[in-house]
Amino acid sequence: MANSPQAKKRARQNEKRFAVNKARRSRIRTYLRKVEEAIAGGDQAAAAEALKQAQPELMRGVTKGVIHKNTAARKMSRLSHRVKALGA
Template identity: 75%
Template sequence: MANTLQSKKRARQIERKTAVNKARRSRIRTFLRRVEEALAKGDATAASDALKNAQPELMRGVTKGIYHKNTASRKISRLASRVKAISKA
């Protein structure tokens, strides 16, 4: 438990930042889920549109410190390859 004034203040700040980060992470996951759902349905155009919407959200997560750059790139790459595969079929 925080005892000093400074540690109490830091605890309050961490609480606020945690809530913001949680909301951002949830928003990104929603965008990724939309891509996954479109892929599961086999709808190539919806999957492509969802991926185009998800990419900037993921990269914004990188700039905000939610995800590592390589993690976001890996997720985008894997989703893009799946969208491409479903487009060809």
């Protein structure tokens, strides 16, 4: 348990930050799920549009420190490859 005033403050800050990061992660996952569903539906136009909307959300997660840069790049690469394969 935090005893010093600064430790108590850090605990409060950590709770707030955790809530913000959790919401941001959830938002990113929602956008990624929309892309997955569009791919599963077989509609390339919808999948491409969903991917276009998911990319800024992923990159925002990177700049905010929620996910690692390489993780976001890997997810974008794999999703775009799958969307491209729908058209072939």
